[in-house]
Amino acid sequence: MQINAAQRQVSLSVGEFSAFSPFAKIGFGGISALWRAQLGTEWHQRIQSESDAAGEGMQNEVTIGGSLKWRNWTLDLSGRIDQLKQEKNQTRLREIKTISEPLPLSRDSILERYPSYPIQLLTYRELLIQKHSFDSLPAEEIGKRFDLELLFVEISSGLTQCLRLDKSYDALLVDQLDALVDYLEAQQERLAKLHSLTVHPIYDVPRPGQESIQADLAKAFENSQIALLEAPTGYGKTGVAWEYAARRLAAGQCDRVLYLTSKSTGQTEALTRLRALIDKSEKSDEPAATFWHIRNKQEHCIHHEFRCSRQTCPYLSELEEKWKRSGLQRLYLLSHEELDLVTLKAEGRVTGICPYEIMRAGLGLRDIWIGDYNYLFSPSSARLLDDQPNFDPQRTFLIIDEAHNLPSRVSSAYTFEFSAHPIYAALDDIRENKGPAPLLAQLKTLASVIMGASPSQERRGSKADHSIDPVTEADFRHKLAKIADHLSSEALPYEELQPDTLEQLFKLSSAQAAQKRGELQFQLWTPAAGSIRMECIDASQLIASQLSRYNGSLFLSATLSPIESYLDETGLAPGPDQALGNIARLSPPAPWREEAYDVAIDLRVDTRFKSRSHHLATTAASIASAAESAGPAIAFFPSYAYAQQAKEMLQLNHPELRVAIQPRSGGSLADRNAYLEETLAFHDVLILILGSSYAEGVDTLGGKAGVAIVVSPALPEMNFIQEAKRQLHDQKANNGFERAYLHPGIQKVNQALGRLVRSPEHRVKALLHCQRFAEPKTLKLLDPLYRSRKYIHEEKDLENWLSR
DSSP states (O other), X not given: OEEETXXXXXXXXHHHHHHOOSSOOOXXXXXXXXXXXXHHHHHHHHHHHHHHHTTOOOEEEEEEEEXXXXXXEEEEEEEEEEEEEEOSSOEEEEEEEEESSOSOOOHHXXXXXXXXXXXXXXXHHHHHHHHHTOTTSOHHHHHHTEEEEEEEEXXXXXXXXXXXXXXXXXXXXXXXHHXXXXXHXXXXXXXXXXXXXXXOOSSSSOOTTOTTHHHHHHHHHHHOSEEEEEOOTTSOHHHHHHHHHHHHHHTTSOSEEEEEESSHHHHXXXXXXXXXXXXXXXXXXXXXOOEEEOXXXXXXXXXXXXXXXXXXXXXXXXXXXXXXXXXXXXXXXXXXXXXXXXHHHHHHHHHTOOHHHHHHHHHTTOSEEEEETHHHHOTTTTHHHHTSTTOOGGGEEXXXXXXXXXXXXXXXXXXEEEEHHHHHHHHHHHXXXXXOHHHHHHHHHHHHHHHTXXXXXXXXXXXXXXXXXXXXXXXXXXXXXXXXXXXXXXXXXXXXXXXXXXXXXXXXXXXXXXXXXXXXXXXXXXXXXXXXXXXXXXXXXXXXXXHTTSSEEEEEESOOOSHHHHHHHTTOSSSTTOOSOOEEEEOOOOGGGTTTEEEEEEOSOOOSTTTGGGGHHHHHHHHHHHHHHHOSEEEEESOHHHHHHHHHHHHHHOTTSOEXXXXXXXXXXXXXXXXXXXXXXXXXXXXXXXXXXXXXXXSTXXXXXXXXXXXXXXXXXXXXXXXXXXXXXXHTTSOHHIIIIIHHHHHHHHHHHHTTOOSTTOOEEEEEESGGGGSHHHHTTSOGGGOOOOEEOSHHHHHHHHHO
C-alpha cells in the first residue's frame, strides 16, 4: 500500500484492499502459507482447465484496474480476476477460493470467516462499472448486468461449493471503503502532526564534539544513502541520532523511523533518550512524535501455555467479533502515551484478545518503532513489519545501533542446527496425525543422514575433525530440498501438531529458503554426534540488499574499526557489486579522551593458548600489583576458563585480595548494573570476559576502575568455522587470518576499553598484557588512543608505570 496523504491518494492491489482490516488478523504464515499457495494454484489451474473443456468461454487471469473515489480519497486499484466472461449486456465474474475446512458453509459462516472473498469480487465489479460508464442506467439495472460467483474448493478433497452474490452483499464494499478511508484519515493526521513537529536540541548544552554534528549529518545524507557515525562511549550518539531523525520527520524527508539494536540494553538507552526528546515538546504543548517499543511474542503471552493456535489459545479465537466490541481504537487514536506490556496485557485480559495482536494492530499508527535486529533481518520475525499496511521502507529512516554487532547477528539469524532426535519426534507426531507418507519418508531419511554425522575423535596432537564428507553434505542438502517441496505442496494437520514439531518444520523450510538465496554463504559441519549445523559464514550481500530498500540508514557504534573489514562484512565495501553508492563516515572529535588513557604494553608474557599456563603466575601478579596500586582493577580475559585459572592463581598467591568473576549468565540490564556497582564497591579485582554483556553491554564501568588489564588480544578459538571464514576471506584476496581472527579479537579489546571512559573527568591506566599487542599488525588495529609506545620489560617497569 502506497499512501500519498498530501494528494489524498492510495495505490494498492485489489487483494490488499479486500483483506484490509484496521485490526490485526491471524494469517496463515510460514510453511502453512506455502502449501496453501501451492495447492491453491494447482486447484485454480485445474478448475480453469475444466471450464475451458466445458466450453464456458471464460477468460482466465484477467487484469482489471482503475480508480475508486470515496470521501475525497482516490483509491488506485489493480488485480487479476480468476475468470471473466463479457458479453453484450452481461458480465460474469468468478473467483476461485481454496479453503481447508469442510464444505458446504453457510452464508453467515462465509461472512464471518472469509469476508474478504466477496469484497474482492464486488471490487472487481465496481472497477468494471467505472470503466464502462453505466451512469445512464439505474443502479438496479447495473446490478442485473453482472453475475458474481465465488467458487469454494475444499483443499484436501476437491469438493466445491458455488456462492452467487446478490445485492444483499453490496454493503460489504461500502463498509470496507469506510474502514480503509478511516485508516487513511488517521494516517494523514499522523503525518500532518509529524510535519508540524518542533525539534528541540536533545542536549541543552552540546557535549564536546557535538557542536556541528547535526549539520554534519545533514550534509552526509545529501550525498549518501548510508552514514556511519563512529564515536566513543559517552559521546551521546543515541541522543544525536534521535534529534537528527526527528528533524527528518519534521521536514517530510521520511514518514517513520525504525530504530534497531542488537541488545536489550541498547533499546533501554534508546527509549530513555527518546523520552527525553519527546518530553521537551510536550512541556511546550507542541505536537510530539509517538513510538512503540516492539517486544517479542512470548513476552506478550497471557495464556497459561505459549502456543499460538486458534484451537488452543482462547485469546486468538473469534478475533473478528472481539475486535468489533473491544473499543481498543481509543488506545491507538485518542492516546499518544506509550503502551507498555502491563497495559497491553491488562487490555488483553479484558477484551479476550492476545496482547501481541493488540500491539500489531496499533503499530502502524506510531511514528517510531524500536526493536531488535530480528524484525528486519530474521526470517522468523521480519513479517511483523512487512505485514503492516502502511510500512514503506522507502519512506522509513533506519537507525542501526551497536552496528559493530550487525554482521554476526545476521549470520546467526540464518544459521540452522538440526539434531536427529527432534526430527524423529516430529516424525512420530506427524505420523500419529496421519500426515502424508512421502513427507514421512523424507523426514526419516533426513534423520538417518543426520544421525550418521559425527566429528572424529580428538587425538593427541590433533583436534577433532568436524567436517562433513561430500556425500553426506549432498544427501543433507537434497533431503532438505525435498522436504521443503513437500511442505509447500501437501496439506498437513498443522493445528493438531505439537509446538516442537511446528518449530522443526518451520526451521527446515527456512533453512531451504536460505540455502536457495544467492546472498548467503553457508558451511555445513557437525558440532556433535547426531547433529548437522548449517552455518552462515557470510551475510554481507543480504545486509546490503535489505539496506538498499530504506530512505536512509544511520549506523551508530563506538568501534567499527578496522573499517575495511566492517564494510566488507556488511556489503558496503566499494566495488562493482556495491549498489548503495558512497558511504559517508563521520568520526566526530571527543577531546576529553585524548588525555584519559595511559596505556602500556606488557612484553613479559605470551598469552597464546599453548603458552599462557607458563605465564599464569606473572599474569596474576600483574593484576595484584594493579589492584594494590590503584584498585579496584578490572581484568578482561578472552574466555571464562582462562579467567577462572587466573582467579585461582590470584587466590593462591594473593589471598588478601577480594576477587570476583562475572556470572556466566547475563541477566537483565538492571541485574548487570547492580552486580557491577556492588562488586566494584566491595572487591579489589573484577574479572570480565571480553565480548560479554558485562564487558560491552553496560555503561556502569565508566570511571569505576583505576587500572584495567586486557589479558590477550582475544582472538577467536581456531576451529572449523573460523577456518572456513579464513578460507573465504583468502578467496576474496583478503588476509584470511587477520579478517577471521585478529580483527574480531581486537574489536572486542577496543570495545572493552572504550567503556571505561565516558566523561571528561574519567581517567584509567590500561595494561595490554601480551607480547602480541606490540606486533605491527595488531597495533594498527587498536584505537589510536591505545597504540602505546610504553613497554613493560620487567616487574620494575610495571611498578614505575603504576606509580606515575
